Amino acid sequence: MAQHNxxxxxxxxxxxxxxxxxxxxxxxxxxRFQKAEVDIIAQIEDTLAVVEVxxxxxxxxxxxxxxxxxxQIQRLVTAVHEYVTSNNLDVEVRFDIxxxxxxxxxxxxxxxENAFYHF
Numbered sequence: 001m002a003q004h005n006x007x008x009x010x011x012x013x014x015x016x017x018x019x020x021x022x023x024x025x026x027x028x029x030x031x032r033f034q035k036a037e038v039d040i041i042a043q044i045e046d047t048l049a050v051v052e053v054x055x056x057x058x059x060x061x062x063x064x065x066x067x068x069x070x071x072q073i074q075r076l077v078t079a080v081h082e083y084v085t086s087n088n089l090d091v092e093v094r095f096d097i098x099x100x101x102x103x104x105x106x107x108x109x110x111x112x113e114n115a116f117y118h119f
Contacts, residue, residue, distance in 0.1 A: 007102065011055025012039055015098040018109055024049060033082045036075035040098075041083065048091040050080050052115075055100040065099040065112055073116050 016026055019042050027048075028041040040051035054067050073095075080093060097115040101108045 007055050007057060008053070010102065011098075011100045012053045014055075014100060014102075014107070014109065015040060015051060015053045018098065018111065019049075019051065022111075028083070031079065031083060033079035034075070036072075036079035038076055038079050038083070041080070043091070046091055048080075048084065048089065048093045049096050049113075050076060050093060051096045051098055052076065053098045053100065055102060058101065058103055063099060065097045065110075065115065068097060068116060 012029065016029070019040065020026060022044070024042040024044045026040060026042050028038065031038040031041055038050055039053040040049075042049045042051060052068055052072075054065055056067075076095065080095075083089075084091070084093060094114055095116050097112045099110045099112065
């Protein structure tokens with residue numbers, strides 16, 4: 001597995017642990033629809049949190065959250081609309097980013113709620 005793929009998997013595992021410790025229930029990991037992949041779909045109370053995880057080994061080239069691009073956001077919105085519709089869910093939907101910088105043994109994790117879209 002490529003090193004960046006391994007870092008991404010580690011970051012997603014860390015995000016899941018973080019969210020569960022905050023009281024979220026993880027409903028899906030790596031949910032796919034068309035060309036989109038949603039890293040984590042979680043629920044807390046009556047809110048569905050759609051979580052994009054961005055993990056980097058350094059902030060030298062920008063913060064992890066800066067790498068969520070408009071085309072990706074559009075795909076995520078489409079995928080989550082399908083998820084909510086196909087599961088007949090009546091919940092508020094929120095899009096979050098968990099930004100992780102893992103430099104050697106130092107880890108910084110930031111949870112940005114309502115990061116880029118809300119419906």
